[in-house]
Amino acid sequence: MTDAPAPSAVPADDAVPRVAILGAGGKMGRHAVPAVREAAGLELVAELGSADPLEAILDAGATHVLDLTVPDVSPRNAAFAVEHGLHTVIGTSGWGPERRETLAAQLAEHPGVGVLIAPNFSVGSVLASAFAAKAARFFESVELIEMHHPAKLDAPSGTAVRTAELIGQARREAGVPPSPDATERDPDGSRGAVVDGVHVHAVRLRGLEAHQEVLLGGPGEQLVVRHDAFDRGAYMPGIVLGLRTVASRPGLTYGLDGYLDLG
Known part of the structure; x- marks a missing residue:
């Protein structure tokens, strides 16, 4: 396995992640919006709330999804993103073994897509x-x-x-x-x-x-x-690291430690 890029790594101009944030008005989302907007090498293209249709992600031209919603809807959001080839970073709780197995099976049908589920972004x-x-x-x-x-x-x-x-x-x-x-x-x-x-x-x-x-x-x-x-500012560097890295890690990664070289 190759080493993860340093947190300061920035993708090439032609590979800049275009990010749609789901749950943008929530407690975490309100911090994530400015963090993603201000991060070098990321482009924020959509801020969606719970009532917004997921198709708005596609309309915005997103390549990456940041899910900061609630456990009841997060699996649906992740399934939609994977089905449309979008790399996804998930900071929503409730992703137990059964849900992770279902998502991993879906990812097996989309081998180029990466998903990170992070119980903690700090x-x-x-x-x-x-x-x-x-x-x-x-x-x-x-x-x-x-x-x-x-x-x-x-x-x-x-x-x-x-x-x-x-x-x-x-x-x-x-x-x-x-x-x-x-x-x-x-x-x-x-x-x-x-x-x-x-x-x-x-x-x-x-x-x-x-x-x-x-x-x-x-x-x-x-x-x-x-x-x-x-x-919640403590979680923003990890969110940015996840968005910058997820496309280079196809399949399902559980835990931000999977993107860090901890030996």
Whole structure:
């Protein structure tokens, strides 16, 4: 696999991505519109809301789609984009294994099209998850706490699920047994959700934006890998990187880490 281009890479003039943003009026969309408009090497050609017909993407001459909508409509948007040969970057939650398998099957019929599904566009968050997964091989215990604003619709967060999956995979490959836990009774679910063998605890609190801690414990020591995003500006460099890279990565990529050379 070739190395991903640096975040500052700009496509040639004849290959400038022409971007249509779906969900342009939403919380993420309102930040993404100026970020894409101002990014060197990208051209913003359409800003669509939930009531706009998808055919407007084609009318605008878009080559790329940025989907920042809601889980109920994101699969339909992605299917439309792939069917029309448009490279797509998805920042909408709700893309579980079943939905990803369906999209991958569709992409197999359109081998030149690239799609990125990113549970988190923050480069710092992606790095924190990767570091935690590498460290988790060396510690007996691991748990995860994700903390978000109370308006967030899903729990655990997509980032937490992705982090737990990476940790679980790393520990299996290293032959690390499950974290020790003598709990026998937990009628109210105090121990949190279990994702790929990792306990995940979700906090929803006024004043927070997006925060995650991976707690790693061994005899006599603890390591905490924490990332904090204080506003949605943290996600814009990752969105731009995704749009600049997706056309060069045909097929489905899950996680922005797939576009970074993390070894």
